[in-house]
Amino acid sequence: MLDLRELMDMAEAASPVEAIDVMADAMAAMLSATDVWFWITDLSGRAVARFGGTDANAARLHQGAAEDVPVVQLAGTVYEGVLRSQRPDLRTDRDGSRLIVPVTDRGDTMGVVEVRLPETPDGFAIADIAAAARALAYVVVGSRRHTDLFEWAQRSTPFSLAAEIQRRLLPSAFTCEAGQFTVSGWLEPANAVGGDTFDYALDRDSLHLSITDAVGHDVTAALLATVLVGSLRNGRRHQLDLLDQAGRANDALVAHSRPGEFVTGQLVRVDRARARLAVVNAGHPLPYRVRGGEAAVIELGIDIPFGLYAGHEFAVQHVDLRAGDRIVLVTDGILERNAEVVDVEALLAATADRHPREVVYTIGEEVLVATGGDLRDDATVVCLDWHGGPPLGRPD
Structure with a gap:
């Protein structure tokens, strides 16, 4: 025994x-x-x-x-x-x-x-x-x-410097099951590592998500991503709201990048008590929602990317959640020309009954198959399942 x-x-x-x-x-x-x-x-x-x-x-x-x-x-x-x-x-x-x-x-x-x-x-x-x-x-x-x-x-192949930097920008655990929700992310790196990242963090009232894509490849893109992710984490840990997190990260990127360098991204704050998403969409591909087994794009306004103009005020948009909803965020590597044969909506509908961990991995595999393993850009996906119910926190 x-x-x-x-x-x-x-x-x-x-x-x-x-x-x-x-x-x-x-x-x-x-x-x-x-x-x-x-x-x-x-x-x-x-x-x-x-x-x-x-x-x-x-x-x-x-x-x-x-x-x-x-x-x-x-x-x-x-x-x-x-x-x-x-x-x-x-x-x-x-x-x-x-x-x-x-x-x-x-x-x-x-x-x-x-x-x-x-x-x-x-x-x-x-x-x-x-x-x-x-x-x-x-x-x-x-x-x-x-x-x-x-x-x-865990490394069957050696990491480049860019890959090492990118690894440090990702969460230490790619999946989290937490009662009200399950979140999982996956990143398939390009042959020349791009600047994709994803991140999440949970606090008493909220779940914070981000997915970002820095312009360029290799160390240049990794350094841009470092500035943005570092600023986002710093703002989050200062308990700034989503608007101020976006503004601070944007200004940091303007201050520490060259003209023409930018990062697209989505910042999401899940209000756990109200079952509601607050979203900043900075020039990024639109997210998807799977509801009742059917997948569709969530129509959001598209703001400018991070890093173009200091002082820009980003729009915060809201999306209501229902128990059983699945929200999926992607980078453009999922949608690039040599991966365009992947029908994301059909794939999401076909995997609607699978665990988010399996969903993100399956999408990554499909992109690899579609491109013959020749990824021209990082391909990243984050899947959030909203189970509903009240936050199970300790009483005050």
């Missing part, structure tokens, strides 16, 4: 670079398991790498030696099935059984735990292992702040 308190105590006592192995060894001892492995998802979303486990000494991730770590392409594998369904998978053979369970934090998939056992586990044991995998997710979140090992494991 697994003792979660003991597992967490042991992980906390270990070095951040050893915590996963310590938990795996402890789980193996408690379960009398042959092996316990943690497979971490690659940043591409298309592979998993064996990050740690009971045989980690045979394939340990060291700086400069990531090629020694086993990597499995997800397509068609049991790992893909578990990650997408978020359900355990149990298989038995003459050597025993293999159980694979998801490692997920608030809907953000981090990987899977694979447990090999000499006997077939019962329902209680499976539930215990699934609970340990959820605990492992918290260990991953806490440990990765102190080491680059997790980043090394």
